[in-house]
Amino acid sequence: MPASTSPAVEDYLKTIYGHTEWQDEPITPSVLAGKLGVAPSSVTEMVKKMAAAGLVSHVPYGAVRLTPGGTTRALAVVRRHRLIETWLVREMGYAWDEVHDEAEVLEHALSDRLLEAIDARLGRPDRDPHGDPIPHADGTRVQADAVLLSEASVAHVGRVVRISDRDPAVLRDLVEVGVGLDTVLTLTEATPDAVTVELDPASIASASAAGRADAPGPAPVASAPLHLPRTHAEAIWVTA
Secondary structure, three states: OOHHHOHHHHHHHHHHHHHHHOOOOOEOHHHHHHHHOOOHHHHHHHHHHHHHOOOEEEOOOOOEEEOHHHHHHHHHHHHHHHHHHHHHHHHHOOEOOOHHHHHHHHOOOOOHHHHHHHHHHOOOOOEOOOOOEOOOOOOOOOOOOEEEHHHOOOOOEEEEEEEOOOOHHHHHHHHHOOOOOOOEEEEEEEOOOEEEEEEOHHHHHHHHHHOEOOOOOOOOOOOOEEEEEHHHHOOEEEEO
16 A cells, blocks of 8 residues: 555644644644654654655654645545444434544544445534534535634623543543533623633534434523533634
């Protein structure tokens, strides 16, 4: 298999793309090494190979950026990963905190034909269980205009459009308190260590499907202040 299509290269492409998808800060080799769990020297060698293949651009001690060709390949890998996650939650009964590692394995093995069948079966969804956009086959995608809850102003009212899957424990915590995709919340207080929000009761039940596709959601309840650690607020994106 050519280096440009190997699972290792695909993992690099997906990680570089994912780092900059919801922020403007480019990724450096040291950050890339940390995210992939590999030695910095391994990143250096791989980035050189990817640059030679026209997939990334990089100057010594600088950021690693995808070229247009690298972006196209990255979107294809991301599409596979997120469709698999969505399929596992909707069709296989997985919880949203259980799907990432499974998708990491399956994304390199599925044929294009099977991926297309999964996409059609799911109704060609625009987002995965965590709210990340699923690129369409032509590379187009729909991404919400969103802001981190931890960076929003007090009194901001927004609908949850993305929750990072970086920490599965955070996903489990949020399901327990009724926060998921499409939950509408109001930020009422923010401190250096935590935020306080009020949830729209009508949106709580609809958000529960993110936790597990076959699980009944909590019944709408009267809105009450909900205190979230800043680590949790830093994982939640709401409409701007």
